[in-house]
Amino acid sequence: MELSRMIISIGKVKSIHTLKVFAAAAHYGSFTACGQRLHMTQSAVSQQIKRLEDLVGSELFFRQARGVRLTDQGRLLLQQITPLISMVNDGQRKGSENTPVIRMAMSPVIAEQWVSTYLPLFRKLFDSFRLCVLESSINDDEHDESDIRLVQVHVNDERFIDESWCFCNRDEMVAVCSPQYLEMIKVDAKNWVEKSCLLESHCHIKGNRGLSWDAWLAAQGKLGAQSDEIVVFESNSLSLQAAKANCGAALASLAEISCDLRDRSLVVLPGCPVPATSSYYIKMRNTSDYRHQQALEWLRKSIYATVQGAVHSVKLVDAV
Incomplete structure (x- = not known):
């Protein structure tokens, strides 16, 4: 795919400072020089970049002996931000x-x-x-x-x-998966819940944010139709990364995945959006x-x- 047609979502990046560290590292071609300019240690810069790479799901720099240079995904992200x-x-x-x-x-x-x-x-x-x-x-x-x-x-x-x-506005939760996962399980509107691996996160289970699969399915009138295959992750960000990697269906906040929906790295599964726990x-x-x-x-x-x-x-x- 041509670089101009690719899209990287930064919806899960919660800190503009992290993006500024990335932009500075790209400009100077060195984590050390970036740290000196921003009054940070080289280790702190490296940790910020690694955290950003985990969030966007792509390697952003090639690490070399005399500095760093952007990958194709890194150049795309720099262009976007x-x-x-x-x-x-x-x-x-x-x-x-x-x-x-x-x-x-x-x-x-x-x-x-x-x-x-x-x-x-x-x-x-x-x-x-x-x-x-x-x-x-x-x-x-x-x-x-x-x-x-x-x-x-x-x-x-x-x-x-x-x-x-x-x-x-009140945020809403929907069930999502990758387009490739839909093709893998040959899902239809009636039985996707039973045939899917449901990706869960601790924050949903504990009720701190969003909904659990039990709550979402109950709102659809399908509480008894839940799949026997459930994988639990530490965070919702990880469950969404697993969904993009064709591992199953996850619950997601519409506000956080709007970019993923536009580039079709995720699609919405059949079911009514359910009010989330934040506005x-x-x-x-x-x-x-x-x-x-x-x-x-x-x-x-x-x-x-x-x-x-x-x-x-x-x-x-x-x-x-």
């Missing part, structure tokens, strides 16, 4: 006093999709503003002063959400400057549309 890294750097770089900065905080999962869809249009409509994109979680007080902020909140933590936050909330501050407020309102609507598209991305794939 360059707009996001540039936007973050532009926001952090000191501009002129007359150039207002808009601070926008969200998770890399949503930021990746927002950048590819809305960043070019924002630059065209509001070229007098600089954007600073930050990582955000509900417990991260550092970004409380952001102009606009999106967080993913577990249902148990929704009691901490005050009236300044607006509900955006998205958005908060925007008000300003007296009309143009600034107009830009913030445009960003709020575009982020809302991005979340809607991520959660409902099941519509992007054909039914089995």
Whole structure:
């Protein structure tokens, strides 16, 4: 497959800092030089890169005696994240006093999709503003002063959400597998559960996030139809990697796998999406400057549309 037609999903990468370490290592061609530039040890850089390779499921560098060089997958990933890294750097770089900065905080999962869809249009409509994109979680007080902020909140933590936050969408869980796995087991809409190996994760079993297979099947009215073959993984990320490797069917958050659905490394199995245990909330501050407020309102609507598209991305794939 041509490199230009390949897609690497960074949906599971939770840290923009990790992506910046990868970009710096690619630029300097050396983990040691990258560490010196970012004030990190060579070992810390190597660990960040290894963790990133595990998350995206591809080797990103060839390790050589005198440095490193990008693999084809590494060059593709660098190409994909360059707009996001540039936007973050532009926001952090000191501009002129007359150039207002808009601070926008969200998770890399949503930021990746927002950048590819809305960043070019924002630059065209509001070229007098600089954007600073930050990582955000509900417990991260550092970004409380952001102009606009999106967080993913577990249902148990929704009691901490005050009236300044607006509900955006509830995440949903679906059953997924690789297209190749469908062909291997010759599945159909009636008996895929019985014929599939079900890939489970501890976080689902413990109820900390998402649903267990028991809960998902009960919501489908098929609790007694569960397969006898179940494999349990430490994390949901590992169960999804196993699904992509044609090992079985896994449960997945639609927001996290929207890129996988677009490149068809995963497809959605028959069954109704089930509400997950987390929701998205958005908060925007008000300003007296009309143009600034107009830009913030445009960003709020575009982020809302991005979340809607991520959660409902099941519509992007054909039914089995």
